[in-house]
Amino acid sequence: MHHPIQMKPxxxxxxxxxxxxLGMLSKRYSEQDVRMMFAQFGTIEDCSVLRDSNxxxxxxxxVTFSTRSSAIAAIKKLHHSVTMxxxxxxxxxxxxxxxxxxxxxxMQQHTQNLWNAASTNTLASLGPHxxxxxxxxxxxxxxxxxxxxxxGGNYGNSHHLSNNQHMGGGGNA
Numbered sequence: 001m002h003h004p005i006q007m008k009p010x011x012x013x014x015x016x017x018x019x020x021x022l023g024m025l026s027k028r029y030s031e032q033d034v035r036m037m038f039a040q041f042g043t044i045e046d047c048s049v050l051r052d053s054n055x056x057x058x059x060x061x062x063v064t065f066s067t068r069s070s071a072i073a074a075i076k077k078l079h080h081s082v083t084m085x086x087x088x089x090x091x092x093x094x095x096x097x098x099x100x101x102x103x104x105x106x107m108q109q110h111t112q113n114l115w116n117a118a119s120t121n122t123l124a125s126l127g128p129h130x131x132x133x134x135x136x137x138x139x140x141x142x143x144x145x146x147x148x149x150x151x152g153g154n155y156g157n158s159h160h161l162s163n164n165q166h167m168g169g170g171g172n173a
Contacts, residue, residue, distance in 0.1 A: 016098050018071045019064045023092035026084035027057040034061050042070025
C-alpha cells in the first residue's frame with residue numbers, strides 16, 4: 001500500500017534555524033512585551049524570557065518564528081537598534097546557538113581557563129603534562145609559558161626538555 005509523505009511546515013525548516021536569542025533585553029519585559037515587539041516580523045511559535053530562581057528576568061529571551069525569513073527580518077531590523085532601559089549595550093538579536101555550538105563554546109571556555117591557569121604558573125607546579133594535553137588539542141600556549149617570552153620562567157624550558165627526552169633527544173637541550 002502506498003501512502004504519500006505528509007509534511008508539516010515545521011518539518012521543512014529546522015526549529016533551530018528559526019529560533020532567536022535576545023540579549024541586553026530590558027528586565028522589565030515580559031513574554032507578552034517581547035511578543036509585541038517581534039510580532040511585526042511574522043508568526044511567533046514560542047517565546048520565553050529567561051528568569052532566575054526568584055522569577056526575575058535575566059535580561060535575555062528566546063523567540064521562535066514559524067519561518068526562517070521572519071527570523072532574518074527581525075535580526076536585520078532589531079539587532080543593535082536600541083539600548084533598552086537598564087542595559088549598557090544595544091539589544092542583541094541573533095540566531096540561538098545549536099547544541100553543537102554550545103558544546104564548542106564550552107570546550108573553548110574550558111581550554112581558555114586551562115591556559116589562564118597555565119599563564120599564572122598554576123599548572124607549572126603540576127608538571128608539563130597539562131601543557132602537553134592542551135598542545136595535543138591543537139592549541140598554542142601563550143608566549144609567557146612556552147619559553148618564548150617573559151613570565152614563563154623555567155616552565156617553558158622544562159617542557160621543551162621533557163619533549164626532547166620523549167623523542168630520544170637525551171635531555172641536552
